Amino acid sequence: MTLLLDLALVAWLLALAVHVVVQRGERSAIIAFLAFGLLLGLAWVRLAAPDVALTEIAIGGGGTGILLLRAEAVLRGRGKEEEPMTRAGKLAVAVGCAAISAGLGLAVLSFASPAPTLAPAAAEALGATGLGNPVTAVLLAYRALDTLLEKIVVLLALIGVWSLAPDGVWDGAPEVKPAIVPGPLTYLARILPPFGIVIGVYMFWVGADAPGGTFQAGTVLAAMWLLVMMAGLKPPPDTSRPLLVLALTGGPALFLAIAFLGSIFAEGFLAYPEGLAKPLIVAIEAALTLSVAAALAMLVAGPARKAPAR
């Protein structure tokens, strides 16, 4: 019975992916991609990965979806298309791609048995941190270096986006509000954020012991902020605003500071002193959640479009 569900999920995922590729209309393709992201979340649940499922639905589906839809609205009618490939060329590419898929599929079917696993090592780390959610423990203790570097990558991407602002509006604010704000959107932007903020804080808090965590919580908070900005209730801040910069860099800075302190007071860089691991991790997570929220919202908002208010 569950095999049937899995097969149906896989069939839908493949059908939607093909639809996204062959669909002529840009917008229909993006909406199909949104549906693809939601179904992919279900696939992650079937793979016993609820943390990944939440991240995929929030960031992979929702975040990327709104990013693409906004881009489509701007680019409509003036996207520069290249010459389509010839039939023979397409066929050759299709054969090549099929070969790659087949190779990868063979690799999946011939995985080593017994499967190599780091689960016992992660379980050991779990005991030392006082956390209940193994994925959070891996993200913030066992493989904290990855998480730290990833935060830096997000900030680098944001610097890249901001650096596309023309000279005259440098340091200015991005534009998020559409020309006409429909009434129901304003209504939603007034009603939803209080609930969204509670849900975001809750997701961050339970992330220590249950599925959830900084990324998922940060995405929910970012969505609430974007909603408020889109309805024009609060304009986006200037990109040079000190408070925004503090929110963006606070998380990684605290993470780095505690990491360096670890080499003085604990066993080494990124090590937590015994007994203090859980409070330190929760503190880092709180700061990171704010940083993730600010960074994701600003990534969707895009480069500055208005001259800074000075």
Next chain:
Amino acid sequence: MTASLSPGALFGLCGAALVGIGLYAIVTHPGLLRRIVGCNILGAGIFLVFGAVARRGGGAGFEADPVPQALVITGIVVAFSASALAVALLKRLSELNVGERNGTAAPTEQRGRL
């Protein structure tokens, strides 16, 4: 046969197929925005293969190996950041193209020069 079609292997195969589909879109599609979507499908496929590995690596009381799962979470966020940068570049490119076609700089550019 049922052993080889465990959820891990099934979604792993799905991931392998998605890699091919995404790659095809990136190489052949004439529109740049759709190529970014293709990148995301390719990424989703790779993540699913990771998920298959994680599912097989369950042990020590966990249903799946948490290490690849954490890597995938990191990967999803990085993929989003990369998409955001790509979309911003694409918007700027089309702005400049429109400006070129009209013989003037794009509106924001003009405001910028004043």
Next chain:
Amino acid sequence: MSAVLGIVTIVLVTAGAVLFLAGTLGLLRFPDTLSRLHAISKADNLGLGLIVLGLLPQAASVTGGLKLICVWLLAQLSAATASQLLGRAVYRGRREP
């Protein structure tokens, strides 16, 4: 007792799933945006409501049940807003072709 609750769950969730199926059929078969919207909003609100109601007896704790109800209410709110926005877009499109 648990058998009765189990049957309640099965009946309610099945009814919800049937409503979703009907709504999806309407979405695919109805001729214009407004009637499609009509079909899908029935499925969304009532169907999801029945499924949540059916799952309530299975909730492990009171807070778990409250979370389920919150999910339903939030889905209602977003569905109502989305269909208002879609309907408005259709209305504007008709007036200024």
